[in-house]
Amino acid sequence: MTTPDKSGHFGEFGGRYMPETLMTLHEDLERLFQSAKKDASFKKEFQFLLKDYAGRPTNLYFASRLSGHFKTLKIYFKREDLLHTGAHKINNTLGQVLLAKRMKKKRIIAETGAGQHGVATATAAALMGLKCDVYMGEEDIERQSLNVFRMRLLGAKVIPVSSGSKTLKDAMNEAIRDWVTNVESTFYIIGSVAGAHPYPEMVRYFQAVIGQEARKQFMIKEKKLPDYLLACVGGGSNAMGLFHPFFKDKTVKMIGVEAAGLGLNSEEHAAPLAKGSIGVLHGSKSDLLQTKDGQIKVAHSIAAGLDYPGVGPEHSYYKSIKRAEYVSVKDQEALSGLKLLSQIEGIIPALETSHAIAYLEKLARRVKRKSSVIVCLSGRGDKDMGSIEKLIS
Amino acid sequence: MNQIDKTFQQLKRNKKKAFIAFITAGDPNLKMTEELVLSFEQAGVDIIELGVPFSDPLADGPTIQASSARALKKGVNIQKIFDTVRSIRKKSSIPICLMGYYNPIFHYGEKQFCKDAAASGVDGLIIPDLPPEEARDLIKLSKDNDLSQVFFLAPTTTPKRVKKIVQHSTGFIYFVSLTGVTGARQDIPPSVVKQMQLAKKQTAKPICVGFGISNAQQVQSMAKVADGVIVGSAIVNEIYKNRSSKKLVSEVSQFVKKLSKPLK
Numbered sequence: 327m328t329t330p331d332k333s334g335h336f337g338e339f340g341g342r343y344m345p346e347t348l349m350t351l352h353e354d355l356e357r358l359f360q361s362a363k364k365d366a367s368f369k370k371e372f373q374f375l376l377k378d379y380a381g382r383p384t385n386l387y388f389a390s391r392l393s394g395h396f397k398t399l400k401i402y403f404k405r406e407d408l409l410h411t412g413a414h415k416i417n418n419t420l421g422q423v424l425l426a427k428r429m430k431k432k433r434i435i436a437e438t439g440a441g442q443h444g445v446a447t448a449t450a451a452a453l454m455g456l457k458c459d460v461y462m463g464e465e466d467i468e469r470q471s472l473n474v475f476r477m478r479l480l481g482a483k484v485i486p487v488s489s490g491s492k493t494l495k496d497a498m499n500e501a502i503r504d505w506v507t508n509v510e511s512t513f514y515i516i517g518s519v520a521g522a523h524p525y526p527e528m529v530r531y532f533q534a535v536i537g538q539e540a541r542k543q544f545m546i547k548e549k550k551l552p553d554y555l556l557a558c559v560g561g562g563s564n565a566m567g568l569f570h571p572f573f574k575d576k577t578v579k580m581i582g583v584e585a586a587g588l589g590l591n592s593e594e595h596a597a598p599l600a601k602g603s604i605g606v607l608h609g610s611k612s613d614l615l616q617t618k619d620g621q622i623k624v625a626h627s628i629a630a631g632l633d634y635p636g637v638g639p640e641h642s643y644y645k646s647i648k649r650a651e652y653v654s655v656k657d658q659e660a661l662s663g664l665k666l667l668s669q670i671e672g673i674i675p676a677l678e679t680s681h682a683i684a685y686l687e688k689l690a691r692r693v694k695r696k697s698s699v700i701v702c703l704s705g706r707g708d709k710d711m712g713s714i715e716k717l718i719s
Numbered sequence: 720m721n722q723i724d725k726t727f728q729q730l731k732r733n734k735k736k737a738f739i740a741f742i743t744a745g746d747p748n749l750k751m752t753e754e755l756v757l758s759f760e761q762a763g764v765d766i767i768e769l770g771v772p773f774s775d776p777l778a779d780g781p782t783i784q785a786s787s788a789r790a791l792k793k794g795v796n797i798q799k800i801f802d803t804v805r806s807i808r809k810k811s812s813i814p815i816c817l818m819g820y821y822n823p824i825f826h827y828g829e830k831q832f833c834k835d836a837a838a839s840g841v842d843g844l845i846i847p848d849l850p851p852e853e854a855r856d857l858i859k860l861s862k863d864n865d866l867s868q869v870f871f872l873a874p875t876t877t878p879k880r881v882k883k884i885v886q887h888s889t890g891f892i893y894f895v896s897l898t899g900v901t902g903a904r905q906d907i908p909p910s911v912v913k914q915m916q917l918a919k920k921q922t923a924k925p926i927c928v929g930f931g932i933s934n935a936q937q938v939q940s941m942a943k944v945a946d947g948v949i950v951g952s953a954i955v956n957e958i959y960k961n962r963s964s965k966k967l968v969s970e971v972s973q974f975v976k977k978l979s980k981p982l983k
Contacts, residue, residue: 333852343821343848345778346871347898350880489784495775502777507899509875606822606848607775619796620826621774 330640334523334610337646339639342522343606347506356524358425363531368424375420376535379453380410382417384536386543386700391670396690400698402552404540406564406705407675413705414536414564415446419515421532423450426513433457433512437501439466439494439560440631440678441473442705443517448482450515458482461501463493466630469713491624494560494634498608518561519638522609526638533567540700541571548698554689555580557702558681559652560596560632562641564704569650570640579651581689582641583681585627586654596625598637599645599652605636612639628657628717629677631705659684661717664707676705677714722814722842723867723890726765727925727946737891737947738763738938738979739927740954741818743770743786745795747962749803754968755958760813762972763979768845768949771800771819778847780902782952786959797827801839808840816843816869816890824857833860843867843890851887858887869893872918872926874910885922891947894918894928903933903953907941915944939981950978 438444451458587595663684867890929949
């Protein structure tokens with residue numbers, strides 16, 4: 327089964343670990359989401375926004391020069407970077423903001439790391455005329471200042487979070503605290519396939535359009551299924567969006583790329599699937615970076631959007647049943663991947679996405695025969711120019 | 720019989736309400752935690768809620784967040800908290816509920832945790848991010864080890880959920896007075912009285928109210944409808960204020976005594 331059970335569990339993962347104040351809201355949201363899925367008018371409105379507003383379908387681009395560079399790979403890019411706001415995040419925020427409208431909520435909150443989800447949320451909120459507050463760690467505000475400016479321009483308030491590691495994890499803590507306080511008026515748009523049930527399933531549903539389109543497009547171009555799917559994994563929404571529609575295609579191998587930061591043997595990484603253990607954070611059970619006492623560790627990645635000590639529960643499930651394989655790529659390798667794609671294909675990817683690009687080199691060495699791969703080009707690199715400039719010079 | 724049940728029975732016989740005090744274990748240090756618990760017993764506290772610090776306390780406001788962070792910095796963990804409870808038990812039988820987030824307990828191992836908690840003298844568990852739906856194993860393990868497992872009612876809880884929660888909660892039921900995180904507040908919403916009365920119709924188990932209660936007046940008005948009143952952040956604040964004072968224990972006990980007075 328690829329759908330969670332009634333109480334939101336994917337195998338032993340997932341679930342709904344939330345303060346009582348938010349439990350009824352989750353139950354209401356689950357009911358609303360299940361009925362919206364069957365509601366033709368909801369689907370029509372969502373499809374309209376994806377197509378005319380966000381710019382779907384995105385292209386499946388055959389990267390001939392990069393394929394030539396690696397020789398053993400036939401590389402296709404699913405161009406989510408070409409969407410309005412510059413990343414796949416908009417698919418999910420448009421879906422959730424429609425649900426928020428149906429729940430008659432007046433205010434939207436969100437957490438953001440790289441700022442892409444924050445921008446996508448601020449955009450969707452502006453479009454619907456809803457008030458929007460975005461929680462963002464102080465460290466991320468620093469390294470993603472362009473996105474902070476974009477959110478403000480879109481009319482959202484960016485609330486700096488100075489607790490803990492001052493990154494995505496702490497932004498999510500603060501967003502949940504806000505939500506507990508303003509539960510009647512506020513809808514929380516979670517940006518990844520994380521959080522308590524029904525969020526992981528709901529975000530996957532809105533992001534699955536990536537894989538659904540890619541599957542059709544690849545079949546038309548190649549008359550067969552791809553050998554590999556490749557995507558970066560922080561919380562894991564772009565990866566799950568690509569992977570899930572291929573779940574039953576047993577010949578298609580899925581590879582998720584975590585951020586190895588300064589190296590898996592250092593303490594400075596964001597690879598809970600490689601180096602974590604099972605635990606509960608932000609409402610669901612999944613792999614986590616934690617101490618021997620069960621305290622959550624601070625993650626590290628050059629990519630703010632991957633800088634999170636947990637991962638979506640469905641990824642933990644895919645790993646446990648060996649449906650997907652999870653690998654990791656270091657900060658420096660990701661930077662090389664970014665440069666390579668920029669110079670060979672003329673596409674500047676986001677630092678998050680660059681982790682998936684960087685793994686192509688390893689994949690090219692691994693495959694025994696010429697293999698096809700769809701890479702989720704989840705976001706563009708514009709937002710990172712400031713920090714990359716500092717890193718490279 | 721569980722110590723918490725005994726306490727409520729006795730209070731009921733005497734027509735009294737419970738005063739429940741929360742402190743974070745290990746803030747400012749575990750030695751002081753032990754002294755505070757022992758002196759609280761003399762200051763009119765009926766039940767101790769002992770906070771197990773967590774790195775990501777998402778139901779807590781700034782006061783308890785900071786307190787947790789201080790305790791973690793001192794290296795406090797579950798093992799050391801059990802040691803402290805064991806040491807308290809040599810001198811006092813005051814009921815102690817551990818209040819902590821689920822992950823450290825899950826990581827310790829639920830079975831071992833319940834066994835070790837009971838063996839060290841813990842009487843009950845309060846886990847703010849563990850609703851009954853996810854607590855099936857822990858409910859059973861708590862029962863096997865004669866630990867109370869306290870669940871929450873919130874202003875947003877539907878009648879259907881109230882039924883489930885009062886059924887599973889043992890020892891008492893924790894009634895959250897407002898939508899929000901922990902922390903001292905000046906105003907408690909008046910709707911809490913009505914909601915409490917509704918909940919009372921569903922169960923004979925004691926219902927205690929917490930979140931936001933910070934002065935004796937609020938304690939008094941809450942006790943009119945509840946079986947007990949829980950004060951946390953206000954006490955944690957007082958400990959922090961007196962952190963470098965030699966008279967920390969007596970100062971904080973005085974403060975607690977004033978808070979609990981309306982119930983005595």
